[in-house]
Amino acid sequence: MHTPVLLHEVIEYLNLTPEKQIVDATLDGGGHTRAILEQFPGIRVLGIEFDPVEVKVFKATYPDLPVKVVNDSYANLKTIVEQYQFSPDAILFDLGVSSWHYESSKRGFSFQYSEPLDMRFNPNVQQLTATQVVNTWTKEQLGEILKELGEEQFADSIADKITQVRREKPIITTDELVTVIESTVPEWYKHRKIHPATKTF
Numbered sequence: 001m002h003t004p005v006l007l008h009e010v011i012e013y014l015n016l017t018p019e020k021q022i023v024d025a026t027l028d029g030g031g032h033t034r035a036i037l038e039q040f041p042g043i044r045v046l047g048i049e050f051d052p053v054e055v056k057v058f059k060a061t062y063p064d065l066p067v068k069v070v071n072d073s074y075a076n077l078k079t080i081v082e083q084y085q086f087s088p089d090a091i092l093f094d095l096g097v098s099s100w101h102y103e104s105s106k107r108g109f110s111f112q113y114s115e116p117l118d119m120r121f122n123p124n125v126q127q128l129t130a131t132q133v134v135n136t137w138t139k140e141q142l143g144e145i146l147k148e149l150g151e152e153q154f155a156d157s158i159a160d161k162i163t164q165v166r167r168e169k170p171i172i173t174t175d176e177l178v179t180v181i182e183s184t185v186p187e188w189y190k191h192r193k194i195h196p197a198t199k200t201f
Contacts, residue, residue, distance in 0.1 A: 004031045004094060011036060018042030020089040023081065024067075025074035028098045030058045033067055046086045048074050050121045053105070054098075073122075111197045114175040134177060135170045139163045152199040154185050174201075 004010065010032060014022065018040045024033045027047035036043060045067045049055045055071045070080055074093065081088060102110040107118040108130060119130035134142070139159045146155035161184040162171065171177050181197045182190060190196050 004035075007032065007035055010092065010094075011039065014090045014092065016040050016043060016090070020044075021046070021087060023048065023077070023086070023088045023091045025077060025091055026094045027058060027067075027069065028054060028094065030062060030065070030067075032092055032094060034062065034065065037065060037067075044068075044086075046070065046081070046084060046088070048072055048077070048080060050074070050125075051105075052122060052124055071122075108174045109201070111174050111178045111195065111201050114173055117172060117174060117177060131170070131172050134162060135166050135172075146200055150199040150201075154189070157184050158200060160184075177201075 014036075016022070016036065016039070019042060020040075021044040022036065024030075024036075024045060024047045027033060027049035030047070033045050033047055037045065047058070047067045047069045049058065049069065049071060050073045052071050055069055059069060068084060068086075070084070072080055077091070080086075097109055102112075106113075106115050107120060107123075108115040109119055117130040117134060120126040120128075133145075137145075139162075142159035142162055143156045146152040146158055152158065158181055161180050162177075165171060165180050171180060177200070178197045181200055185196050
């Protein structure tokens with residue numbers, strides 16, 4: 001199981017006591033929740049996790065852990081706590097993509113593996129895939145998200161190349177997208193500390 005990086009600091013600054021209630025709004029593999037319950041067995045925990053696979057794994061791994069697990073997005077936090085009549089004393093968000101999503105989900109979050117360009121955290125709820133974005137959005141839209149969200153300096157060139165390549169054949173895997181990026185950026189850009197596809201992904 002992945003151990004959260006700032007686990008001890010998180011527990012310290014949540015200012016926990018055994019009778020409190022907390023929401024782990026990004027349950028993931030349960031690293032924070034498990035550690036909290038080990039130190040404070042009386043705490044009530046409501047865990048929210050958007051990925052249904054992560055929910056299933058958590059329940060199978062910790063069947064006896066006293067956690068109410070909800071398969072939903074923390075974006076719906078207010079509705080969730082009202083639905084479960086839960087009054088949290090503290091709420092924990094561990095934001096970012098988990099290592100499981102990069103390494104094991106097979107949804108194309110990482111360019112280190114040849115996988116379908118999916119990138120959905122919850123395929124049961126989210127309809128739009130990365131494949132659809134790459135193959136149907138306009139050059140201007142692609143350039144904008146690469147520039148604004150990825151801070152990619154060659155955003156316009158990459159977006160232009162994507163639209164050229166997809167006219168011949170859809171870009172449906174991570175390695176196909178990497179090939180497009182590498183064929184677009186200058187040579188010096190390929191020899192930096194980070195991979196040239198990092199910002200696009």
